[in-house]
Amino acid sequence: MRIVKKHLSGTSIAKALLRSAPTAALPYSLRRRSRQTITLNDGEQIGLVLEQGTILRHGDALLAEDGRLILVQAAPDDVLRITAESDRQLTRAAYHLGNRHVALEVGEGYLQLEYDPVLRDMLRRLGDVSVRRLDAPFEPESGAYGGGHKHGHDETFSEDYALAQAAYAAHDHPHTHGHEHMEDPDHEHVHGQDCNHGAHHRPKENR
Numbered sequence: 001m002r003i004v005k006k007h008l009s010g011t012s013i014a015k016a017l018l019r020s021a022p023t024a025a026l027p028y029s030l031r032r033r034s035r036q037t038i039t040l041n042d043g044e045q046i047g048l049v050l051e052q053g054t055i056l057r058h059g060d061a062l063l064a065e066d067g068r069l070i071l072v073q074a075a076p077d078d079v080l081r082i083t084a085e086s087d088r089q090l091t092r093a094a095y096h097l098g099n100r101h102v103a104l105e106v107g108e109g110y111l112q113l114e115y116d117p118v119l120r121d122m123l124r125r126l127g128d129v130s131v132r133r134l135d136a137p138f139e140p141e142s143g144a145y146g147g148g149h150k151h152g153h154d155e156t157f158s159e160d161y162a163l164a165q166a167a168y169a170a171h172d173h174p175h176t177h178g179h180e181h182m183e184d185p186d187h188e189h190v191h192g193q194d195c196n197h198g199a200h201h202r203p204k205e206n207r
Helices: 087-098 117-126 155-172
Strands: 002-008 023-026 035-039 045-049 061-064 069-074 076-083 105-107 110-114 130-137 187-189
Touching: 023 035, 045 061, 076 087, 076 117, 087 110, 087 117, 117 130
Parallel strands: 002 045, 023 069, 130 187
Antiparallel strands: 002 061, 035 045, 061 069, 076 110, 076 130, 105 110
């Protein structure tokens, strides 16, 4: 098995060098793991041994010990996309999400975060934003001081947040059950230029 120990930012790599490189299409949950085994598009398995805290971005490259490159692609994730009619409304949603220290993608006219039913309900209660569930690549903001965004992903936070979600569900949603991803009418699938997510999905109305 080839081992990869070096990560190269996409902005520093000539595209010509990556045209024939194998690709690794990874969701965000795997792009933030520094130690793992991944499978490339040609079926090869490689081992990642990267610096702790490394977060891979779409278009980045991995340099294997044999000198060959591997192109990183962002695979679709289960996300919530928030839009609004005004910048003020969208900024208000960002403020409330920021108070909860979630990984957040800030796009042109939208916010995006990993799917969370508790946060979806909180956003809908704001009353002035649109919240959609869909499958799309997820590229959250990096930490303000240059490192990866670690709020919400360390072990102690995950445990505390799970307890908070359970308490919320018991208090406000006593009859809510899991597996909402399969039945949620807001769940859509978005396919980008580099997305190989080939399943066909029936379009659904946004709420």
